[in-house]
Each structure stands twice: as C-alpha cells, then as structure tokens.
Amino acid sequence: MSEGPDRTPPRDALVLASPSLVVLEVEGRTASGFVATAEGHLVTSLHAVSGARSIGAVMADGVRSEVVQVVALDERRDLAVLRLPLPDIVPALPLVPGPLPAEGDTVYVLRAVGRPAPEVRSQEVRAVQVLGDWLTLLELTRTIPEESSGGPVLDSRGTVVGVATAALANGRSLGLVIPTRYVMPMLRATSTAPLSVLEGPRRRAGRVRQVPQHPLSVLEGASPGTVEAIGSALSQAINVGAPAYNRGDVEACYRLYARTAEQLIDARGDCPGAQRALRDGLLRCVELTDADDRAWALRDTFDGLLDVIQRWLQARPPTAPGRKPPPKRLLN
Incomplete structure (x- = not known):
C-alpha cells in the first residue's frame, strides 16, 4: 500500500529493509520496529512501548518471539532500543550517517505488518524543525497511523534517515521523523534492563497538567x-x-x-x-x-x-x- 504510487523507493531498498521489520504486540495494541544490529537490537518509538509489561515481536516471516530486555531509552527524543532474545533472528537494517532530507523532499514510511511485504507510505517533508541543539526532526505533510510509530523512514536513495513517530501537539496530530543519528549512540550500550524500566516513562507521559x-x-x-x-x-x-x-x-x-x-x-x-x-x-x-x-x-x-x-x-x-x-x- 502506498499513498504515492508514482513515487516509490528503490526496489532493492525495500527488499533489503523488509526482513528487518518487526510488528510489536504491546498489550492489545501494535507498533512497528526494526532490527538494526546483528546482536538483535530492536529500534522503536518509546511511547509505543512505555509501561509495557510484555512485548511480543512478530517477524516478517511470521516467527514470533518475546522481548524481555531493554537496551537504551531516550525520553527526550521518544526512542527505545530493545533486544530480541537471540541474535541473527532476522537480518539487520544498517544505519549509516548521512544528510537529512530537505523541505519538499519525498520520504517513505515503512510499517511492519507481519508479512514479507511491508506497508509503504510516501510523504513529503513539510519542514525541518530545529528545537535546539538537542533535537532536529522532520515534520511530514500528513499524519501517520499510530501503528507506524517506530518504523524506519527511507529517503529517495533507500537510506534509512529516521524513525517514524505519530505525535500530538496542542491537539493536532503530526507525523514526525526522528533522525537516525540519535539512534546510533544508543546501539552502543552494553548493558540491558528488564521491561520494568518502561514504567517510569509511562508515569511521566501520563502527567495531568x-x-x-x-x-x-x-x-x-x-x-x-x-x-x-x-x-x-x-x-x-x-x-x-x-x-x-x-x-x-x-x-x-x-x-x-x-x-x-x-x-x-x-x-x-x-x-x-x-x-x-x-x-x-x-x-x-x-x-x-x-x-x-x-x-x-x-x-x-x-x-x-x-x-x-x-x-x-x-x-x-x-x-x-x-x-x-x-x-x-x-x-x-
């Protein structure tokens, strides 16, 4: 499925990315994620898994697994890195540093659906938002489904440029992309923690103003x-x-x-x-x-x-x- 049938990412990029996509089953809801290392580091959006007591992972070939380890969290940028129980369950989707797309450029949001072929949505970059030295992100022209949060976003060359995030600001739904340069340091973390560490972000996210x-x-x-x-x-x-x-x-x-x-x-x-x-x-x-x-x-x-x-x-x-x-x- 694509919102822009006349603008599709390179086929070889989709072939490379598809096996790395993972559907996350989080207590009655789903989100997307993708494996970024051979050690089984699984990247997703933090808000999609915050507070989870159990997380199931469904690979593109239908294989299911339980996620029980958290590698790193970044609350400011809404990122989480989990770990699959065994390495090399699925091939890793490589992340490489590179320039961000510019305003008006087309990007492709990939959503894991538990099948070999992912859902692909083409979007244009509405703006490159610089919120300070701690975060630069892409705002898309249209919203994205909540289930797409945590999925990879490709540019027209097929390079992974960020993580898709469905966000809400001042009552308005937004489609955002958090650049991969914020993910890469998280993949270098050597220790792990149990899923219970996801409870803290849920309490803070649930704060009543x-x-x-x-x-x-x-x-x-x-x-x-x-x-x-x-x-x-x-x-x-x-x-x-x-x-x-x-x-x-x-x-x-x-x-x-x-x-x-x-x-x-x-x-x-x-x-x-x-x-x-x-x-x-x-x-x-x-x-x-x-x-x-x-x-x-x-x-x-x-x-x-x-x-x-x-x-x-x-x-x-x-x-x-x-x-x-x-x-x-x-x-x-």
Whole structure:
C-alpha cells in the first residue's frame, strides 16, 4: 500500500529493509520496529512501548518471539532500543550517517505488518524543525497511523534517515521523523534492563497538567507595557528552563522558574492579579517534595498566565508601531 504510487523507493531498498521489520504486540495494541544490529537490537518509538509489561515481536516471516530486555531509552527524543532474545533472528537494517532530507523532499514510511511485504507510505517533508541543539526532526505533510510509530523512514536513495513517530501537539496530530543519528549512540550500550524500566516513562507521559484558566480581569489595572514585560519574563524563563529539563537537569529548571516567579512578585506591584497567580504557584510547590512535580507546577502557573496575557493583548486594539507582539506559547 502506498499513498504515492508514482513515487516509490528503490526496489532493492525495500527488499533489503523488509526482513528487518518487526510488528510489536504491546498489550492489545501494535507498533512497528526494526532490527538494526546483528546482536538483535530492536529500534522503536518509546511511547509505543512505555509501561509495557510484555512485548511480543512478530517477524516478517511470521516467527514470533518475546522481548524481555531493554537496551537504551531516550525520553527526550521518544526512542527505545530493545533486544530480541537471540541474535541473527532476522537480518539487520544498517544505519549509516548521512544528510537529512530537505523541505519538499519525498520520504517513505515503512510499517511492519507481519508479512514479507511491508506497508509503504510516501510523504513529503513539510519542514525541518530545529528545537535546539538537542533535537532536529522532520515534520511530514500528513499524519501517520499510530501503528507506524517506530518504523524506519527511507529517503529517495533507500537510506534509512529516521524513525517514524505519530505525535500530538496542542491537539493536532503530526507525523514526525526522528533522525537516525540519535539512534546510533544508543546501539552502543552494553548493558540491558528488564521491561520494568518502561514504567517510569509511562508515569511521566501520563502527567495531568493543571494549567489555571484565568479571566481577563486578572490583569485589570495593568498597563500594556507591564503585561508585555511579564509575558516576556515568563517566556524567557521557559526558553531556558525547558531545555535544562529536557537535558535531565530538573532541579535547575525548577530553581529558574521559582526565581523568576519571586522576582516578578517583588517587581510587579502594578499587576496584583499576576502576583497572586505566581504566589499560588509557589504555594503549590511547598506541598510537593519532588523537583519534577515542582517544576511542572510552576510551568503550569506560567502557561496559565501566558494564556491570559495573550488573550488580553489580542482583545486590545491592533498593535501600534513599536509595540511588541503578544508572547508565544511554547510547546516544550
């Protein structure tokens, strides 16, 4: 099956890739994966296997096996490397470094279906998204099925350029490709862990956000300059704190958010509503013992204020020359 019958990857690339594809059966749902080494390293999307207590693997020739070992996890980039119980069960799909496709280029998402011939979907690259020095990814023009998450993505030469990921951002479904250069270091890991390590990512992924929904009156009495300054300070804190969090420095992220909230409380007596909201956020942190929970409590506080600031500024007359635009909400 192909979404672009006039644009098919090289036949020899499909012949090479097909035996390496694996259907992952994860507690009532399925995902794709592919074997990347002769030792049986199995690459997939982390969200597809997070929380799994059992994982079945169905090879292209129909052979079934249980996966019981985890080699490496990368929560920031939604990647997981598992290991099949025996080496050389299926041939490995080689990963080689190379340039990423550019905007407008065609790529091919391969989905394992438990048969010799995989499902192939042609897509165009909508954009090359650079989210920081920690991640560059490809956004596709169309969504991909959740069952395709974890499958390999080929370019027009047949080279594996990344791992397919079905994602959701701000309520919008996205088709993404995580480049193979982030997978290759994970394949060098020498130790393994049981499937129980997949429980942690599920707990974090299941976090319930508690973003306050403020009425516009919370900014009553504040001038546009004051509101813009508060929004700018909050956005700047997130721009620095979110990458620190993604690097694993959760404590540094929380300290930055707390310091920003305290400084705004001290400096912004001209906006009592924002002061109250920030105090409420800090009070939530007093009841929490985990740095991760405290960082998210303040992030929720900041996002609630940024939301009302954006609505407040948009409700005002059009921006005059020289005035700053409303602050943007960040996705991190």
